[in-house]
Amino acid sequence: MDPQAVLTMGQNALFLILTVAAPILATVLGxxxxxxxxQAITQIHEATLSFVPKLVAAIAxxxxxxxxxxxxxVEFIRSTILAIPQHAV
Structure with missing residues (x-):
């Protein structure tokens, strides 16, 4: 397997991680x-007030x-495993 193929597979894996994690991260951020x-408006600074809604939103x-x-x-893993014979030396 040449270095270019490894870098391409790594790049695709990182892009997939970002794509899959984006909905959860964006929701929790919002x-x-x-x-x-x-909390800034009401001056209520309770730790559970910020944790519980984020947890509920992430679960949703x-x-x-x-x-x-x-x-x-699963499709990415399947295509990666099927591509191994093509890149093997």
Whole structure:
């Protein structure tokens, strides 16, 4: 396997990780921003007030986007495994 093929596979893997993680990260970021704004306005600084909504939002995104995430990752792994004989020396 030549170095270019390894770098391409690594680049594709990193892009897949970013693509799969983006919905969860964006949701948790948005919820955290809203909770921080609420805490700044009301001057209530409770740690659980920011943790619990983020956890609930992440679970909701997992429930909605989980099948897509799993399918995307399985297809990438399948194509990577099937490409091994083509790149073998």
């Amino acid at each position: 919820v955290g921003l809203l909770i921080s704004l609420f 995104v997992f429930a909605l986007a989980g099948p897509w995430m799993l399918t995307t990752m």
